[in-house]
Amino acid sequence: MIFMSDRIKVIPCxxxxxxxxxxxxxxxxxVVQELCPQESSTVCLAYIVTGDQEAKELIEGVxxxxxxxxxxxxxxxxxxxxxxxVTEKVRVIxxxxxxxxxxxxxxxxxxxxxxLIVDEIAGEIAEKVKLLRKEG
Amino acid sequence: MSINMVKIGVVSCxxxxxxxxxxxxxxTRKMLEIxxxxxxxxxxxxxxxxxxxxxxFAEKFPTIxxxxxxxxxxxxxxxxxxxxxxAAIDVSDFIGKEVAEAGALSSRNLTDEHKAMVEKVVGxxxxxxxxxxxxxxxxxxxxxAKGLAMVGNGPSGGCGCGxxxx
Numbered sequence: 001m002i003f004m005s006d007r008i009k010v011i012p013c014x015x016x017x018x019x020x021x022x023x024x025x026x027x028x029x030x031v032v033q034e035l036c037p038q039e040s041s042t043v044c045l046a047y048i049v050t051g052d053q054e055a056k057e058l059i060e061g062v063x064x065x066x067x068x069x070x071x072x073x074x075x076x077x078x079x080x081x082x083x084x085x086v087t088e089k090v091r092v093i094x095x096x097x098x099x100x101x102x103x104x105x106x107x108x109x110x111x112x113x114x115x116l117i118v119d120e121i122a123g124e125i126a127e128k129v130k131l132l133r134k135e136g
Numbered sequence: 137m138s139i140n141m142v143k144i145g146v147v148s149c150x151x152x153x154x155x156x157x158x159x160x161x162x163x164t165r166k167m168l169e170i171x172x173x174x175x176x177x178x179x180x181x182x183x184x185x186x187x188x189x190x191x192x193f194a195e196k197f198p199t200i201x202x203x204x205x206x207x208x209x210x211x212x213x214x215x216x217x218x219x220x221x222x223a224a225i226d227v228s229d230f231i232g233k234e235v236a237e238a239g240a241l242s243s244r245n246l247t248d249e250h251k252a253m254v255e256k257v258v259g260x261x262x263x264x265x266x267x268x269x270x271x272x273x274x275x276x277x278x279x280x281a282k283g284l285a286m287v288g289n290g291p292s293g294g295c296g297c298g299x300x301x302x
Contacts, residue, residue: 011152012152013179013181014150014152014161014181015179015181016148016150016161016164016165016177016178016179017177017179021179022243025150025152025161026242026243026244028152029152029240029242030242033239033240033242042152042153042240043152043153044149044151044152044153044154044157044207044209045150045152045180045181046149046150046151046157046180046181046209046210046213047151047153047207047209049180049181049183049184049209049213050207050209050212050213050216051184051216072179072182072185072186072187073185074179074181074182074184074185074187075181077181077184077185077186078181078184078185081184107165108162108165108166109243110243110244115244
């Protein structure tokens with residue numbers, strides 16, 4: 001049995017202004033809900049931002065994979081500030097380098113091409129989750 | 137200086153762990169469509185990650201927080217790092233606590249029922265938005281008269297970081 005506290009935390013930025021924020025969010029949801037529901041979970045980044053002790057306790061000392069849509073790296077920075085062990089820092093923009101000229105949609109809605117990129121990123125993160133789980 | 141340059145910051149919690157967070161994000165994005173000239177969205181995590189522009193904007197201009205649940209993270213974080221919000225929307229007040237706190241939803245799985253929830257909250261936030269905007273415009277007129285006006289130089293209908301709409 002894997003307790004919730006043992007699950008790898010997958011934390012996206014969910015940035016509002018660009019499509020990359022939505023890609024980060026959807027990739028994380030796919031990992032925690034479909035690909036690795038037993039090995040991973042997420043936590044509201046906004047809750048971490050509040051600095052509440054209860055929120056910190058959710059990720060303090062827990063392995064985290066962060067997904068960021070822009071160079072501000074908000075998910076990574078906030079997870080680290082709250083005491084999370086950020087073992088993987090995924091930059092969505094890096095994945096787009098493999099899809100030059102792609103039209104992924106907007107920060108509201110993804111196109112089919114956008115969803116394909118989400119599936120690709122989610123697949124890569126799922127592999128990382130499984131690897132981190134094996135490491136213990 | 138025009139009163140049309142008054143901007144309202146909309147700060148969504150976008151919670152990744154509950155349906156209310158998904159609805160809050162969609163509602164906020166919708167405001168960029170229906171009040172595109174006056175809406176600026178602000179990335180909440182940037183408040184803590186060093187977003188000087190975000191903090192500065194929310195200190196100087198009115199903000200509306202949109203939270204998915206009663207934890208009110210967007211409202212509390214905005215007020216902690218920046219300034220008091222002009223209006224606060226809690227999605228769970230409109231769609232119910234249990235529904236709002238159900239698991240997060242991918243936008244790939246949005247149903248007509250979820251879209252109706254978004255529209256319901258959009259109706260409420262639009263009313264509040266217009267009230268806040270009118271008050272800010274009145275304030276702007278008064279400041280112009282005194283030579284103290286401050287106008288938004290960020291992009292309309294865009295992101296607080298100045299990247300413009302995408």
